[in-house]
Amino acid sequence: MAKTSAGRFFEDYRIGQVIDHAVPRTLSGGERALYHALYPARHALQSSDEFARACGLPAAPLDDLIAFHTVFGKSVPDISINAVANLGYAEGRFLRPVMPGDTLRATSEVIGLKQNSNGRSGVVYVHTRGMDQHDRCVLEYCRWVMVRKGNPDAPAPATVIPELAAAVTPDALVIPEGLDFSDYDVTQAGEPHRWGDYSTGEIIDHVDGVTVEEAEHMMATRLWQNTSKVHFDASLRPDGRRLIYGGHVISLARALSFNGLANAQMIVAINAGAHANPCFAGDTVHAWSEVLDRADTPAPGVGALRLRLAATRGHAPAELRDADGKYLPDVLLDLDYWALIPT
């Protein structure tokens, strides 16, 4: 019996199939320190136990994207190891802050399948959930990926395309238990701008650029136990460059967004996301945000902003797409998410 696995191909997925992903992971202050070394992350709530306690949490949670990357990484060997492209995200919700000491595992259910007309690949839709050591769901999201067929002659499955919401509705946002921004300290947080200071349609250029090195993105991607070989093996491309994990760009852009959105402390939902073009070492990543929507929440002093976060190679163009609706070549990321911010 072959001991190594080539991973699943398109024909290996079935609607309703539930896959328990391997290798649970206990997170600690070590992962947080590395997150701060790899990304210019400065949101105070994830940086300081004292600040978090003043906001009603027991201690500083790990950055929301640490939870996301960890869960995502667990799913890679089962979902995207033979993926041609990571096509989209929807209905992502962060349900509980993850604390140092928590152990995460992940599971995915196949919720959609559509073979491509070329017969050589297809789109797999999954609903992925991350659970902690008490089997509480800390994070869920849907994503869809294009996966190669292993056997081109395998029959096409019945097409099932799930109905996915265009965005998480404000009433579906889960506010962390105890979160209270009534006594929020804007000085310690770094900027004075509150929920009411942002208006729909407003665009914020996050100013700074960060140049990415091969060692950095490989360390980050390994940290999440993401095994996709395109990120690590220089021999796969003639130019020796490794394709940077799309989540690395998400974290870079989110961290850059501190400059202008320092008070958008927690990500509570991912509405949609596209990795518009690949990112490579040597690229200098910039970011801008657009305020898409604003919502109240039942928690004291806590509002929500729906934000579009764009990451670009070099200085951000005003437009992300060309006349045909295609992403311009220097656009790396187009992400739509909800964040919590003091009112």
Place this chain on the structure above:
Amino acid sequence: MAKTSAGRFFEDYRIGQVIDHAVPRTLSGGERALYHALYPARHALQSSDEFARACGLPAAPLDDLIAFHTVFGKSVPDISINAVANLGYAEGRFLRPVMPGDTLRATSEVIGLKQNSNGRSGVVYVHTRGMDQHDRCVLEYCRWVMVRKGNPDAPAPATVIPELAAAVTPDALVIPEGLDFSDYDVTQAGEPHRWGDYSTGEIIDHVDGVTVEEAEHMMATRLWQNTSKVHFDASLRPDGRRLIYGGHVISLARALSFNGLANAQMIVAINAGAHANPCFAGDTVHAWSEVLDRADTPAPGVGALRLRLAATRGHAPAELRDADGKYLPDVLLDLDYWALIPT
């Protein structure tokens, strides 16, 4: 209202102004592990809980320079984001060891201002303090930086140049509570040389060289949440190199000084310091130390050495300055500090 800040310019500072720096930071064993990965740090007191307990401390403190870099990093957005040069340090004192779990914040008071004769920039002197979660000051220092004017027509402030001591006097050194080197284990520390074995004027070449990579200095500088864009953005220079944070060179040199000063366990004061020339990736950093002074302390078995620590690009020249008193081009750092060492 613009959401991002361009930072303060020279004309934005006032004598007596107190600036509370943003983003408090809880430090953990993660930051220590990264410090050991980024610098060849081996001083036993910061490496081993057991060694630290045998020296009267409750556990191994974080390296003194972790505290320094963290506090310094907090001050960057408010003090040096528009700085042309980091000119000097004085009256630096380490007042309490910082332990994993401690949360640091920082504040600076403007203590001096002097516009340059060209009218386009000026020197800002600040007294910066780092505080822990109990509002105890763990670290203080003065530094002065040359800052651009945003508006060249802004009037020059009255010139105030603070009187700063040439060095911290031995009686002003603060010895950590409980520190006791009576039963100090030189074998575990790595070298036999004690306080009495060093003589004023003695020079120690620390032998080894360390070549710096872009990924390393960027990870280090981000870890301290230092946001100065010159360290991260390759597009700012035609050669794509990033200017290395001066503190990175301090930590490299201090770690290299283990070889010959393994028992100089704790930094208790920074008397003066100059970042003589910029350091870039690819440079191989070497270091040497000169014993400047020796002093007793009231703590059992604890003496103090005043040391000059020089870092150079390539092998250390005997002289740091040319005939005109200007630093030679391969000199990176000229630091004057006090360290504690067993008698």
Place this chain on the structure above:
Amino acid sequence: MAKTSAGRFFEDYRIGQVIDHAVPRTLSGGERALYHALYPARHALQSSDEFARACGLPAAPLDDLIAFHTVFGKSVPDISINAVANLGYAEGRFLRPVMPGDTLRATSEVIGLKQNSNGRSGVVYVHTRGMDQHDRCVLEYCRWVMVRKGNPDAPAPATVIPELAAAVTPDALVIPEGLDFSDYDVTQAGEPHRWGDYSTGEIIDHVDGVTVEEAEHMMATRLWQNTSKVHFDASLRPDGRRLIYGGHVISLARALSFNGLANAQMIVAINAGAHANPCFAGDTVHAWSEVLDRADTPAPGVGALRLRLAATRGHAPAELRDADGKYLPDVLLDLDYWALIPT
């Protein structure tokens, strides 16, 4: 008195000499996070406290190779700082899992000496032990290195070549207290293959390749406080490349071996090992394993596999040696070890 040490030369070693290595080290979750960032390590027992508890351990131990590298690193300044080559390992045993919070120190006894016929160097054999804060031995191994003579006229010592076992016998393997694989979860571990599924002589290609960067191997090697200058100083070779610490390749290969040996959870012995050729940044490391032997253990549900782990530059050749028995130029590592795996 010179303050820095040039390290020991061949003539400085005596049979029976015991050297206590300096700088004890407390390990934490920070070292674990860095290990996961630097190597594609995914064995569940070291990744998840929950998984470890289900296997009878109090929490997830640090990766066995963290203990090995830490102990090895401590020995470098005393044993191999003037080494020309690291020739071999034997009789390595892992005696206790190392947990976050443990403090390791190391000691070596000289057990063999043989001057080379050229009179300029000799082979030093040491038995090295790593101890925790309770003076319990956590790890022991023999290794031999070729060390330069400092004084070519120093007389040759009497030749003593220790008798070293070709392999640790199964009855000498130490199973961690409490280890119990009776309820082992193969889904969470990542692969279904158990002890009985492997047969002697079976070869497993671990598929993936990892390209190494200078920043990565230097951070790893520094993390273990290994001071050998060839790993850090670009000026030592005309091409500016740094020689990669052999242990870095061991950890890369062991982590790659997850793909096919995900259930070989713990290393309990190192029987032999050769760093066949040097590894450099830019190399893409691949690995394969051969099952050499199988053994029972007294622990419930726990079997042992003796494995040969080969690491190669580029895709693994079927043969490691040429017709003369010499390692082929792209062979990096040939390691022989025992691992524990559920029956």
